[in-house]
Amino acid sequence: MGVRIKIENLDFYYGKFKALKNINMNIYDKKITAFIGPSGCGKSTLLRTLNRMNDFVDGVKIDGKVLFDGIDIYNGGLDPVELRRKVGMVFQRPNPFPKTIYENIVFGLKNNGVKDKKILDDVVERTLKGVYLYDEVKNKINKSALDLSGGQQQRLCIARAIAMQPEVILMDEPTSALDPISTAKIEELLLELKKDYTIIIVTHSMQQAARISDYTAFFLSGEVIEFDETSKIFSVPRDKRTEDYITGRFG
Amino acid sequence: MLREGFDKRISGLKDKVFQMGNMVDSLISESMEALLNQDLEAAAQIEKKDDKIDKLEMEIEGECMNLLTLQQPLAGDLRLIAAALKIITDLERMGDHAVNIAHVTLEIGKEPFIKPLIDIPKMADYCHNMIEESLNAFANADVEKAKKIAEMDEEVDKLSDRVFEDVIDIIAENKGLLKQGSKLLFIARYLERIADHTTNICERIIYMVTGVYKEIN
Incomplete structure (x- = not known):
């Protein structure tokens, strides 16, 4: 099984605060990896480290390596803009641009100089179909994306991310603001998307991690306490702290 | 500690499985005593007592489903819940075997035994020890004990084989004894099954503690 991202001896500081401590982990290709743990445990920090989103935060210092296909993304191996094209991101709250559905999807491509309308039209149709949104919006793709429901907006954000043909998609609690039906649709979508993409998802829902992920990492106070196949983490965790967290004894 | 209410229900579930096990253990002992003493009145009571076990099984299953759902x-x-669901099925079947033994007792009635019953009570003693020990292993999540209990199952199997040989020899010599002889064979078979079910319970205890499915014997 291929390793897409290899994290080696990673320490992460916000100023003096050490938010991640000696993280070592493999992210496997075309699998869904879930990060779970109580608030403030470092899971979102690690997620944002993988496409250098933390570069914009003051006082951040990183030791160790993050290897993307063997290339060290922090030591000059890969241009951050190129990295973020390869590693897309979807956030907790749907955040479409205040533009049309169409413009949301082609935004990244246009910024990268793609002007051919036929290519752009094709991408819009393909990605909307890819996130199972096409039938719902095909008659209003030139209307504002803000008119869509929350669940539709989130699927649009995923479509926007995959329009750039990334290799990895990072998701930070992508369904926490959605109702159960929209959540189920996103989960089904992720199971489809993992045929083509490597997905990492931060989630506070144990059931969501159990339902959709192949691997799960449990974080506590900046450390990865346990990383294993999801079925093992939720049936026979090795560490008592993992067991206590997933069974709701603390957290 | 969070989830105190849930923890109480989990420990309540364990208590109920333990209680059901004790009821089954007692029922088998009572059924055997009725057989050995040819106490037909006592034998006639066994089925009614088994109804209580069946009822408790349904109650425990309901609680498991409730915990799983909610x-x-x-x-x-x-x-633990998965193990409880499997264990109560085995216990329920063991209770049924106690009833089967009581039925045979009633069929034999007051007719004198065709041979002194020696190995059959020995089998019942093993079964009683196995059940008692497995319930303790369940309560204490004791994997080593669960593994050891399975060894006793082999002794029960040996005794069962001996009963079969003895009874078949007797029948071969005197076909008139076929009717009661075949009933005694059934009793040996029921006890042997009880020991097998107890072995299943031990497998579930090992799974409950370790998360590993391990077939014993």
């Missing part, structure tokens, strides 16, 4: 248990909690 509490979404995981890891050790989930394994």
